[in-house]
Amino acid sequence: MANLKNTEKKTKAQAMGMHTEVLTGRTQQKFFNPDEAENFYYFGTYDVDFNKRTDLDVKDMTAAEANKEIDNLMSQGFGTIVIKNPQGKHSLGVGILNKLNLIFEGSLGYFGMGSCDGPIVRINGRVGWSCAENLMAGKVVIEKNAGSCFGAAIRGGDLICKGSVGARTGIDMKGGTIIIGGDAGAFTGFMMQRGRIIILGDVGINLGDSMYDGTIFIGGEIGSYGSDAVDSELTKNDQDWLKRKLKVAEIGENFDVSKMKKIVAGKKLWNYDNLEPTEKKGAI
Amino acid sequence: MCGIAGLIHRGKSSKVGHELQGMLQALKHRGEDSTGYALYGDTDGKNFIMRFKVGENVGEGSTSVTEDVSVYDERKKIVDNYLSELGAKILKEERILPYSLRYEIDYNKKDLLNFSQKIESIPGVEILSMGKSLEVIKDLGNAKMVCDRYNLDELVGTHAIGHARMATESGVDIKSAHPFWGYPFSDVSVVHNGQLTNYWNNRRALENKGMRFMSECDSELIAVYLAEKMRDGASLEEGMKESLSGLDGVFTYFVATKDSLGMAKDTMAAKPLVLYESDDLVAMGSEEIAIRSILPQEIDTYDPFDGEVKVWQI
Numbered sequence: 001m002a003n004l005k006n007t008e009k010k011t012k013a014q015a016m017g018m019h020t021e022v023l024t025g026r027t028q029q030k031f032f033n034p035d036e037a038e039n040f041y042y043f044g045t046y047d048v049d050f051n052k053r054t055d056l057d058v059k060d061m062t063a064a065e066a067n068k069e070i071d072n073l074m075s076q077g078f079g080t081i082v083i084k085n086p087q088g089k090h091s092l093g094v095g096i097l098n099k100l101n102l103i104f105e106g107s108l109g110y111f112g113m114g115s116c117d118g119p120i121v122r123i124n125g126r127v128g129w130s131c132a133e134n135l136m137a138g139k140v141v142i143e144k145n146a147g148s149c150f151g152a153a154i155r156g157g158d159l160i161c162k163g164s165v166g167a168r169t170g171i172d173m174k175g176g177t178i179i180i181g182g183d184a185g186a187f188t189g190f191m192m193q194r195g196r197i198i199i200l201g202d203v204g205i206n207l208g209d210s211m212y213d214g215t216i217f218i219g220g221e222i223g224s225y226g227s228d229a230v231d232s233e234l235t236k237n238d239q240d241w242l243k244r245k246l247k248v249a250e251i252g253e254n255f256d257v258s259k260m261k262k263i264v265a266g267k268k269l270w271n272y273d274n275l276e277p278t279e280k281k282g283a284i
Numbered sequence: 285m286c287g288i289a290g291l292i293h294r295g296k297s298s299k300v301g302h303e304l305q306g307m308l309q310a311l312k313h314r315g316e317d318s319t320g321y322a323l324y325g326d327t328d329g330k331n332f333i334m335r336f337k338v339g340e341n342v343g344e345g346s347t348s349v350t351e352d353v354s355v356y357d358e359r360k361k362i363v364d365n366y367l368s369e370l371g372a373k374i375l376k377e378e379r380i381l382p383y384s385l386r387y388e389i390d391y392n393k394k395d396l397l398n399f400s401q402k403i404e405s406i407p408g409v410e411i412l413s414m415g416k417s418l419e420v421i422k423d424l425g426n427a428k429m430v431c432d433r434y435n436l437d438e439l440v441g442t443h444a445i446g447h448a449r450m451a452t453e454s455g456v457d458i459k460s461a462h463p464f465w466g467y468p469f470s471d472v473s474v475v476h477n478g479q480l481t482n483y484w485n486n487r488r489a490l491e492n493k494g495m496r497f498m499s500e501c502d503s504e505l506i507a508v509y510l511a512e513k514m515r516d517g518a519s520l521e522e523g524m525k526e527s528l529s530g531l532d533g534v535f536t537y538f539v540a541t542k543d544s545l546g547m548a549k550d551t552m553a554a555k556p557l558v559l560y561e562s563d564d565l566v567a568m569g570s571e572e573i574a575i576r577s578i579l580p581q582e583i584d585t586y587d588p589f590d591g592e593v594k595v596w597q598i
Contacts (some may be wrong), residue, residue, distance in 0.1 A: 087573070087580060088572035088576045090571075090573070107582070107583075108352065109571060109572055110571065124582075125582060128556075136380065143582075144585075145587065147556065147587045148553060148587060166553060167553035167554075185589045186551070186553050186589070204553075205551070
């Protein structure tokens with residue numbers, strides 16, 4: 001077998017027999033120049049005016065038709081869109097990569113506001129399973145209750161439910177903040193990797209089960225702790241941050257945050273040391 | 285993935301067949317191998333309604349073996365003879381489909397165990413439901429197809445549960461379709477969304493206690509499990525609470541009796557359920573769109589938590 005340690009880097013793969021030809025050609029990698037604005041073009045985004053407002057009645061539309069029409073309205077510059085009669089339809093408002101004020105006058109079904117990056121959303125009703133899954137940035141406020149897997153795998157933004165939520169809230173989340181005004185079900189914060197969850201009410205069994213990292217704050221009773229979820233000291237900084245966050249979220253402004261419990265990963269199960277690329281840049 | 289739906293009117297009756305059809309049709313994307321209804325109609329409560337089948341639907345993707353239709357007539361004749369031997373008098377007879385029948389019968393004895401065992405000793409015959417209010421109708425196809433086939437739109441009653449099935453654990457046939465009758469209890473029915481992992485252990489134990497299984501569908505276990513608990517004196521709610529630890533797996537199920545409707549959710553809350561409650565109506569389904577089919581206006585709904593059991597009376 002070839003001695004990989006002493007072999008030239010460019011020939012390692014060849015030494016291992018993975019290929020024999022010499023690779024040549026130009027790199028396909030594209031580099032950004034901050035001086036060139038066009039390089040910051042983000043596919044599927046538009047210049048919108050928040051003061052330009054319109055209504056959209058989706059009662060007789062499919063989810064695909066409704067989402068296409070939202071995109072069409074944004075392309076016309078509408079920055080505030082009010083959705084009428086969502087009636088619990090699934091997958092409404094998904095994939096919005098724009099700054100936008102979006103208001104739903106009613107309830108959403110499954111996967112509402114999934115894979116979004118930037119919009120400010122207010123839902124006057126309830127949402128079903130997996131609301132705002134993969135949210136990158138922006139703010140989503142739900143006035144009533146939410147189903148299970150609320151904020152699954154979000155990476156950023158604020159996700160706020162003023163009512164109660166189902167099981168597995170914040171499952172696999174990698175950033176951002178989830179704030180719940182009421183109670184939460186079992187397996188809250190299951191396998192979460194980063195970010196923060198704030199629950200003002202009670203929470204079910206197996207809280208923070210198998211969490212890698214991140215922080216969970218609980219105002220009420222805890223059903224039980226999951227594997228590797230442990231208590232941590234609630235610092236003054238934590239309390240200040242909680243107060244600010246609850247105020248911005250317009251939820252529990254007068255809540256006594258000093259009595260909240262702070263839960264973090266015991267790190268016996270996982271060791272999740274690697275930073276996200278964007279965090280690495282900041283650290284350097 | 286299956287879909288379940290249920291509703292209970294409190295203090296009034298309504299066209300529950302039509303309402304449940306709308307709810308289940310809204311869930312058809314969760315499975316349309318078969319659809320089943322357990323409808324609790326308005327009756328005078330004097331006579332039993334027996335829904336039974338003498339064969340399987342062999343069309344529409346069925347996994348059943350095709351039989352000569354003439355055997356249906358032979359089986360029906362034997363059923364009629366056995367009913368006579370049991371002292372049951374047929375008051376009204378409807379043959380909705382060659383393999384599906386509805387009898388109104390006058391039968392005074394309370395013990396349905398011997399009754400059911402006798403009827404179901406005929407090969408190919410299964411009692412889908414036996415009750416003074418309950419009627420279980422199930423067949424292959426989606427909710428609208430089954431509703432139209434059995435003319436359920438006009439049925440008036442107080443409550444109902446139903447199931448849109450995507451067959452995963454057993455065949456595409458009527459015997460594996462939900463709802464399941466809580467044999468041998470009059471007017472008890474069950475629908476289930478999920479998978480039970482200790483089915484065979486429970487089944488063997490229950491069969492040793494004299495309980496009967498008609499299919500190899502894991503969901504049937506819930507009906508039999510609850511029936512056995514009630515046979516031993518537990519209330520419906522007590523039996524449901526015990527099921528949270530007695531049944532292993534993931535499940536959300538509904539159970540209905542003559543005057544009540546209940547729901548139970550497993551301790552991991554792995555299966556969905558959305559609930560709407562008001563003073564005169566409780567409606568529930570795997571997805572909110574099921575409830576929206578009967579309540580299009582803006583309403584407050586919520587997800588029950590893990591390990592939750594609830595029972596409502598009419």
